[in-house]
Amino acid sequence: MNKERQTVIKTEELSIGYSLKGGRQKVIHKGLNLSLYAGEVTCLLGLNGAGKSTLLRTLCGFQKSLSGAVFLQGKPLKEFSQSDFALAVGVVLTEKTNAGGITAYELVSLGRHPYTGFFGKLKEEDHRVIKESLEAVGVAHKAHQRIAELSDGEKQKVMIAKTLAQQCPIILLDEPTAFLDVTSRIETMVLLRKLAVEQNKAILLSTHDMDMAIQMGDCFWLLDKNRPIACGIPEDLILEGTFGSFFEKEGILFDVTTGKLNTEIPQKQIGVEGDFTTSYWVGNALVRNGFRPSEVSPEHINVICHSPTELSIQHPNGNKQLVNCVFEVIRNIKTKMKNE
Amino acid sequence: MMLSPKSKRHIFISLSALLIVLFVISLVYGSVRIPIKAIWEILTGAETEKIAWQHILLQSRLPQSCTAILAGASLAVSGLLLQTLFKNPLAGPSILGITDGANLGVAAVMLYFGASLNQMTGLTTNAYLTVVLAAFVGASIVLAIIIYFSTKVKSNVILLIIGIMVGYLVSSVISILNYYASADKVHAFVMWGLGNFSGVSREQLPYFASFTLSGLVLALLLIKPLNALLLGEMYAANLGVKIKQTRFLILFCTGLLAASVTAFCGPISFIGLAVPNIARLMLGSSNHKSLLPVTLITGSCVALLCTILMVVPGSNTILPLNAVTPLLGAPVIIYVLLNRKSIQYFN
Numbered sequence: 245m246n247k248e249r250q251t252v253i254k255t256e257e258l259s260i261g262y263s264l265k266g267g268r269q270k271v272i273h274k275g276l277n278l279s280l281y282a283g284e285v286t287c288l289l290g291l292n293g294a295g296k297s298t299l300l301r302t303l304c305g306f307q308k309s310l311s312g313a314v315f316l317q318g319k320p321l322k323e324f325s326q327s328d329f330a331l332a333v334g335v336v337l338t339e340k341t342n343a344g345g346i347t348a349y350e351l352v353s354l355g356r357h358p359y360t361g362f363f364g365k366l367k368e369e370d371h372r373v374i375k376e377s378l379e380a381v382g383v384a385h386k387a388h389q390r391i392a393e394l395s396d397g398e399k400q401k402v403m404i405a406k407t408l409a410q411q412c413p414i415i416l417l418d419e420p421t422a423f424l425d426v427t428s429r430i431e432t433m434v435l436l437r438k439l440a441v442e443q444n445k446a447i448l449l450s451t452h453d454m455d456m457a458i459q460m461g462d463c464f465w466l467l468d469k470n471r472p473i474a475c476g477i478p479e480d481l482i483l484e485g486t487f488g489s490f491f492e493k494e495g496i497l498f499d500v501t502t503g504k505l506n507t508e509i510p511q512k513q514i515g516v517e518g519d520f521t522t523s524y525w526v527g528n529a530l531v532r533n534g535f536r537p538s539e540v541s542p543e544h545i546n547v548i549c550h551s552p553t554e555l556s557i558q559h560p561n562g563n564k565q566l567v568n569c570v571f572e573v574i575r576n577i578k579t580k581m582k583n584e
Numbered sequence: 585m586m587l588s589p590k591s592k593r594h595i596f597i598s599l600s601a602l603l604i605v606l607f608v609i610s611l612v613y614g615s616v617r618i619p620i621k622a623i624w625e626i627l628t629g630a631e632t633e634k635i636a637w638q639h640i641l642l643q644s645r646l647p648q649s650c651t652a653i654l655a656g657a658s659l660a661v662s663g664l665l666l667q668t669l670f671k672n673p674l675a676g677p678s679i680l681g682i683t684d685g686a687n688l689g690v691a692a693v694m695l696y697f698g699a700s701l702n703q704m705t706g707l708t709t710n711a712y713l714t715v716v717l718a719a720f721v722g723a724s725i726v727l728a729i730i731i732y733f734s735t736k737v738k739s740n741v742i743l744l745i746i747g748i749m750v751g752y753l754v755s756s757v758i759s760i761l762n763y764y765a766s767a768d769k770v771h772a773f774v775m776w777g778l779g780n781f782s783g784v785s786r787e788q789l790p791y792f793a794s795f796t797l798s799g800l801v802l803a804l805l806l807i808k809p810l811n812a813l814l815l816g817e818m819y820a821a822n823l824g825v826k827i828k829q830t831r832f833l834i835l836f837c838t839g840l841l842a843a844s845v846t847a848f849c850g851p852i853s854f855i856g857l858a859v860p861n862i863a864r865l866m867l868g869s870s871n872h873k874s875l876l877p878v879t880l881i882t883g884s885c886v887a888l889l890c891t892i893l894m895v896v897p898g899s900n901t902i903l904p905l906n907a908v909t910p911l912l913g914a915p916v917i918i919y920v921l922l923n924r925k926s927i928q929y930f931n
Binding site: 304305306326327329330333334335337339340341342343344345346347350351354355357358360362363364390391392393410 | 668671805807808811812813814815816818819821822823824825826864868869870871873928929
């Protein structure tokens with residue numbers, strides 16, 4: 245099981261940014277030494293203006309790097325011809341397409357563009373790959389509907405299927421879950437995870453959806469203006485405090501116990517233990533109401549969760565109350581606090 | 585729902601049949617009626633009773649119908665190329681000022697240098713080449729300006745408006761040329777500006793055909809990158825399309841088609857704008873593999889229909905071409921605009 249991580253994109257002392265008039269450069273990030281691994285979903289997180297798009301565009305080859313080098317599967321990006329690059333990296337962008345009038349099947353078939361001849365005639369092999377790609381993303385049943393007739397989530401899946409039809413080891417996605425409703429977001433992320441694991445794709449996506457990223461991302465690249473990029477698995481970055489430092493601003497704090505951003509971190513502790521699911525949601529309700537769920541201790545109020553309908557509140561003075569829903573728990577604690 | 589490949593083929597076959605029918609009607613019907621039997625005799629080289637009919641058919645109607653077929657196809661295809669390139673189904677050679685550019689080139693030659701197309705009949709190759717070249721240069725200059733702005737401006741609507749503005753500027757230069765030109769030259773230029781498929785004589789037809797056919801063949805060779813461009817330039821680049829080269833080829837092709845038609849037939853409105861939309865509505869698809877051939881043949885049909893409608897029934901009057909094209913084109917565009925929410929290719 246202990247497999248070596250296989251690097252597919254590697255950057256060495258990469259500087260990204262824009263060339264301005266008169267040979268001056270606007271450097272957004274410099275000295276980037278990044279590695280993107282096969283079989284993992286890597287999430288690029290950062291506030292607006294942190295350079296997410298610039299980095300993605302540089303890795304996509306749409307924008308020239310200012311200095312340093314990018315290696316795709318060990319080969320320098322500069323040595324890639326446009327058609328070779330099409331075989332290595334597939335992209336899903338936020339760019340508006342004009343493809344409403346072609347079918348999902350036809351759109352995915354565009355992914356075969358680098359493989360087909362001058363007239364773009366599809367061979368048997370191409371049709372097989374297109375069908376497999378549509379099946380892999382779960383829109384095979386809509387193959388012959390036009391793009392304009394699909395939902396946003398389905399459109400995004402078709403775009404992902406297009407990159408699969410490209411049969412490239414690397415997929416780069418620019419905010420693939422923006423504009424999607426919550427279920428489509430989950431479906432898209434689950435799909436990307438599945439592709440990483442089952443097809444050993446290296447997937448890099450930029451996103452603002454922190455919860456989803458923490459839930460689904462194998463690796464994070466955290467970007468911010470004027471500081472080096474931070475890489476690692478989400479949990480390590482959160483536990484060592486790096487993650488929070490990237491998003492905390494004046495008045496915005498990262499709560500390491502919940503993994504959420506908040507305007508203030510509640511300090512008043514309430515002990516919670518018992519049934520895992522119930523405790524989780526009791527904790528959620530406590531945070532919303534300005535309390536901090538923590539370990540059970542005789543010094544503060546504790547909530548013992550036996551089941552969703554059996555919760556007991558233990559006060560430091562030894563009093564016990566049995567209630568049958570989370571609403572009652574919160575109401576009791578609030579009343580108690582008010583009286584103090 | 586979408587059309588199966590079979591019904592797409594049906595559309596293509598029906599259109600081809602329609603083209604033949606319209607072609608025959610355009611030969612028979614006119615200010616002078618010639619019976620089909622006589623047409624058959626003349627075309628097969630048999631003896632005919634009336635020499636006048638032979639003259640009308642061979643020197644006037646046949647070249648006119650062939651010109652209409654080529655010009656209609658060329659304008660429609662150039663419109664489609666621009667619509668795909670600018671990701672806007674309302675782009676067209678006349679909207680983006682490209683026709684105006686060709687117009688200016690012709691105006692410069694006709695008004696300033698005094699060459700009139702009518703004077704050129706039976707003249708040297710150089711004379712046609714001069715006018716076509718002037719039209720092409722004019723169209724290319726406007727295209728270059730549009731390309732320049734297309735790199736600066738992201739919004740295609742803004743770009744269209746810039747195209748319209750450039751068209752106005754070019755028209756103002758033409759007005760100045762008109763102002764200083766002599767009355768007979770101005771008259772010739774105004775007549776040319778009304779649009780006419782009969783301006784191409786039998787001797788000129790091979791030149792016209794070689795320009796337009798080479799443009800049409802080039803367009804057919806661009807089907808694969810055109811489809812990739814439906815996704816936008818960045819996606820197309822990621823699929824291995826060489827964007828700069830493709831953009832140049834598409835614009836060159838558009839310029840060649842629009843300029844040669846404008847040089848020979850005058851500035852013809854609406855065909856380039858409306859026909860690709862008619863084709864997309866019929867096919868229900870913007871896949872260029874079927875859309876481009878269908879646009880081409882629909883363009884020919886529409887142009888032939890216009891030449892037929894130009895003849896006012898029961899009289900010897902022939903309306904100017906540009907009085908007829910908007911009658912067919914404008915309602916299509918209004919329909920498309922009103923229904924843009926439900927028309928797939930708009931979304």
